[in-house]
Amino acid sequence: MMYPAGPGSGDSPEGFPEQPRLQPQIGNCTAQTLDAFFPCRKNALLAKSSSSQVEGDFAMAPRGPDQEECEGLLQQWQEEGSSQVLSTVCEGPLVDKGLAQSSLALLMDNPGEQDATSEDKWSSRQLSDLRAVENLEEPCPEVLGEEALPEVEGPMWAAVPMQSGPQYADCAVLSMGALAAEQWEEDPAVVAWSIAPEPMPQEEAPIWPFEGLGQLQPPPMEIPYHEILWREWEDFSTQPDAQGLEAGDGPQFQFTLMSYNILAQDLMQQSSELYLHCHPDILNWNYRFANLMQEFQHWDPDILCLQEVQEDHYWEQLEPSLRMMGFTCFYKRRTGCKTDGCAVCYKPTRFRLLCASPVEYFRPGLELLNRDNVGLVLLLQPLVPEGLGQVSVAPLCVANTHVLYNPRRGDVKLAQMAILLAEVDKVARLSDGSHCPIILCGDLNSVPDSPLYNFIRDGELQYHGMPAWKVSGQEDFSHQLYQRKLQAPLWPSSLGITDCCQYVTSCHPKRSERRKYSRDFLLRFHFCNIACQRPAGLVLMEGVTDAKPERPAGWAESLLEEGTSEPEPVFPRTIGTIQHCLHLTSAYTHFLPQHGLPEVTTMPLGLGTTVDYIFFSADSCENGNGTDHRLYQDGTLKLLGRLSLLSEEILWAANGLPNPFCSSDHLCLLASFGMEVTAP
Numbered sequence: 001m002m003y004p005a006g007p008g009s010g011d012s013p014e015g016f017p018e019q020p021r022l023q024p025q026i027g028n029c030t031a032q033t034l035d036a037f038f039p040c041r042k043n044a045l046l047a048k049s050s051s052s053q054v055e056g057d058f059a060m061a062p063r064g065p066d067q068e069e070c071e072g073l074l075q076q077w078q079e080e081g082s083s084q085v086l087s088t089v090c091e092g093p094l095v096d097k098g099l100a101q102s103s104l105a106l107l108m109d110n111p112g113e114q115d116a117t118s119e120d121k122w123s124s125r126q127l128s129d130l131r132a133v134e135n136l137e138e139p140c141p142e143v144l145g146e147e148a149l150p151e152v153e154g155p156m157w158a159a160v161p162m163q164s165g166p167q168y169a170d171c172a173v174l175s176m177g178a179l180a181a182e183q184w185e186e187d188p189a190v191v192a193w194s195i196a197p198e199p200m201p202q203e204e205a206p207i208w209p210f211e212g213l214g215q216l217q218p219p220p221m222e223i224p225y226h227e228i229l230w231r232e233w234e235d236f237s238t239q240p241d242a243q244g245l246e247a248g249d250g251p252q253f254q255f256t257l258m259s260y261n262i263l264a265q266d267l268m269q270q271s272s273e274l275y276l277h278c279h280p281d282i283l284n285w286n287y288r289f290a291n292l293m294q295e296f297q298h299w300d301p302d303i304l305c306l307q308e309v310q311e312d313h314y315w316e317q318l319e320p321s322l323r324m325m326g327f328t329c330f331y332k333r334r335t336g337c338k339t340d341g342c343a344v345c346y347k348p349t350r351f352r353l354l355c356a357s358p359v360e361y362f363r364p365g366l367e368l369l370n371r372d373n374v375g376l377v378l379l380l381q382p383l384v385p386e387g388l389g390q391v392s393v394a395p396l397c398v399a400n401t402h403v404l405y406n407p408r409r410g411d412v413k414l415a416q417m418a419i420l421l422a423e424v425d426k427v428a429r430l431s432d433g434s435h436c437p438i439i440l441c442g443d444l445n446s447v448p449d450s451p452l453y454n455f456i457r458d459g460e461l462q463y464h465g466m467p468a469w470k471v472s473g474q475e476d477f478s479h480q481l482y483q484r485k486l487q488a489p490l491w492p493s494s495l496g497i498t499d500c501c502q503y504v505t506s507c508h509p510k511r512s513e514r515r516k517y518s519r520d521f522l523l524r525f526h527f528c529n530i531a532c533q534r535p536a537g538l539v540l541m542e543g544v545t546d547a548k549p550e551r552p553a554g555w556a557e558s559l560l561e562e563g564t565s566e567p568e569p570v571f572p573r574t575i576g577t578i579q580h581c582l583h584l585t586s587a588y589t590h591f592l593p594q595h596g597l598p599e600v601t602t603m604p605l606g607l608g609t610t611v612d613y614i615f616f617s618a619d620s621c622e623n624g625n626g627t628d629h630r631l632y633q634d635g636t637l638k639l640l641g642r643l644s645l646l647s648e649e650i651l652w653a654a655n656g657l658p659n660p661f662c663s664s665d666h667l668c669l670l671a672s673f674g675m676e677v678t679a680p
């Protein structure tokens with residue numbers, strides 16, 4: 001579009017229509033400068049029409065006198081000379097921000113103070129003209145050289161979202177009075193004086209041109225973390241009575257158990273690249289410790305199994321705080337130079353300790369077991385209320401562990417798990433050869449339905465020739481050319497653990513009878529090779545040490561004849577298969593019942609997965625589905641409820657883990673169990 005020359009070009013405008021031609025030549029910045037420098041004149045121009053159009057970034061409400069007064073003001077401006085105007089324009093943006101604000105305040109002078117009842121009697125055109133006359137009576141300080149008016153106090157502007165489609169793409173500023181007025185008709189004068197709009201993407205917010213004035217945008221709707229991370233309690237039984245016992249098939253001893261990887265501070269700092277999405281304040285240990293203690297107090301479990309417990313934090317803060325909450329705590333630090341470990345805490349008002357057995361997976365000289373992971377096994381006796389009389393409850397075996405993380409070393413994971421299961425078998429074995437109820441929990445660094453998971457649940461695994469990375473299922477390394485594969489036997493016999501995950505001493509009890517030796521067998525020690533040799537350094541004494549024993553004819557030179565030595569214990573080794581007989585099943589199904597999405601216990605690098613478990617002993621039953629998975633039903637230990645887990649999408653909405661609400665990179669697992677109470 002071609003624009004004729006403006007007043008600065010030497011042409012003398014004679015009427016109103018030529019005035020708007022100045023704006024396209026000097027740009028938006030100059031137009032804003034003129035708007036602030038000549039507010040009264042622009043009011044007169046805007047008031048010529050009875051309508052206005054909101055166009056561009058911002059538009060002003062119509063104010064001003066009639067056309068004759070407008071033309072008079074324009075003529076006065078031309079007589080003053082356009083040179084001053086051009087010099088002001090060339091200076092660039094506004095120097096005095098207060099000038100712009102004062103001019104804008106004059107432009108929108110307090111329309112909201114008019115009486116609502118009186119405005120109802122007047123049309124919008126009449127109200128507009130009256131307000132323009134009032135504004136014209138006030139002198140313009142910028143033109144007449146008077147002092148600038150002070151800034152008008154009070155809210156003079158309002159942000160009105162302009163709807164375009166389903167979203168609000170722009171925001172126009174109107175006076176409060178203009179919001180109540182009816183829609184004006186378009187007028188060329190107003191359209192000409194409007195700032196030319198610039199193309200703006202739909203998703204970008206408009207630029208706020210005035211410094212010091214905050215941009216008015218609707219605040220983002222924030223949902224509290226406790227609503228995003230809301231976890232429901234899934235109850236599988238009726239409410240217990242006040243004593244914690246429930247009537248049904250029989251009285252039960254009920255308790256709750258929590259398993260929680262609380263993220264050791266040292267490990268977090270060593271792998272800081274995993275937590276770049278977190279604000280540094282929420283990674284501070286004091287902040288995290290307060291959140292963890294609040295979580296313990298809220299759920300109030302009877303047994304607490306913790307992983308990644310830093311040793312100094314345990315002795316200085318965690319153990320004293322948990323002791324004040326009524327817990328008795330046992331701790332096992334990882335071997336070597338590691339600074340974290342596992343802890344098992346229980347309430348002495350509910351349980352009595354029978355034995356505590358720490359488990360170390362490190363074995364010197366064995367490459368398969370050269371890692372520093374540990375476990376902890378406790379045997380607890382439930383305490384039944386005295387009012388129930390002579391009743392008894394079976395002991396409870398609780399095992400807690402943190403298995404090696406390395407996704408490539410599934411052979412190490414299986415060997416560590418075999419040692420833990422052997423210790424559980426020894427601790428939980430009763431006098432009749434059966435096992436008391438068992439709960440095995442912790443961070444196993446294996447996903448559901450992985451070979452390691454199926455081994456714990458089904459009690460058997462054929463591992464020979466299996467790629468080591470496949471054992472845990474954490475990552476897929478099938479694309480790699482070289483893959484470590486498991487060979488049979490998985491661990492040497494010197495470990496003292498059978499392929500049924502039992503200690504050799506448990507399979508071969510000690511003989512009670514003493515071995516009887518004959519006189520002839522004992523006399524062989526008198527003429528053996530060692531007895532017939534003179535010891536080095538023996539002082540020669542006549543008649544004492546100078547004699548040399550002569551071996552009688554027919555006596556063997558060796559101490560024991562062939563076949564007379566006692567053989568070492570020998571246990572059968574299966575070819576490429578390991579087993580256990582503890583009959584364990586998971587307290588969680590690993591899929592959310594409402595949506596069918598996978599449950600998530602941790603989110604490394606933003607990828608949700610399940611690596612934390614609570615396994616408990618149950619009775620096996622026939623599998624009618626024809627699958628290899630073993631099915632279980634409630635036995636001595638019954639699952640009464642559990643705390644639901646979350647999906648990956650929900651944790652994404654809370655910025656992953658950790659976050660201000662959950663101070664670990666794992667979610668806690670919580671389950672309620674019941675044990676049968678029997679009469680003696």
